[in-house]
Amino acid sequence: MDYTTITQQLGSVQTFFSQHPFFFALFIAWTLYWKGMGLWKAAKLEHQKWFIAMLILNTVGILEILYIYIFSKKLENKKSATPSV
Numbered sequence: 001m002d003y004t005t006i007t008q009q010l011g012s013v014q015t016f017f018s019q020h021p022f023f024f025a026l027f028i029a030w031t032l033y034w035k036g037m038g039l040w041k042a043a044k045l046e047h048q049k050w051f052i053a054m055l056i057l058n059t060v061g062i063l064e065i066l067y068i069y070i071f072s073k074k075l076e077n078k079k080s081a082t083p084s085v
Contacts, residue, residue: 031061038064041072 017024035054042051050071054064 027060031058034061034064034068038067041068045072045076047072047075 017027038054039051042048042054050067054067057063
């Protein structure tokens with residue numbers, strides 16, 4: 001893929017969202033919801049690396065959903081399996 005093709009595709013996405021503001025608002029709400037939930041859970045579980053990764057990367061909620069439903073549960077189970085002194 002060359003630069004012109006990428007520019008054309010980004011232009012068509014921008015055009016779509018400017019012509020359909022409802023979808024843009026829905027996209028923003030979806031992203032904010034999942035980012036907020038993921039950041040909240042990472043902070044609550046004191047997973048600093050996950051918190052920073054989710055804060056910096058914008059993956060349209062995909063990373064956050066994976067963290068909430070898969071990775072945080074594995075880390076919780078691992079943490080609870082270690083005996084506390």
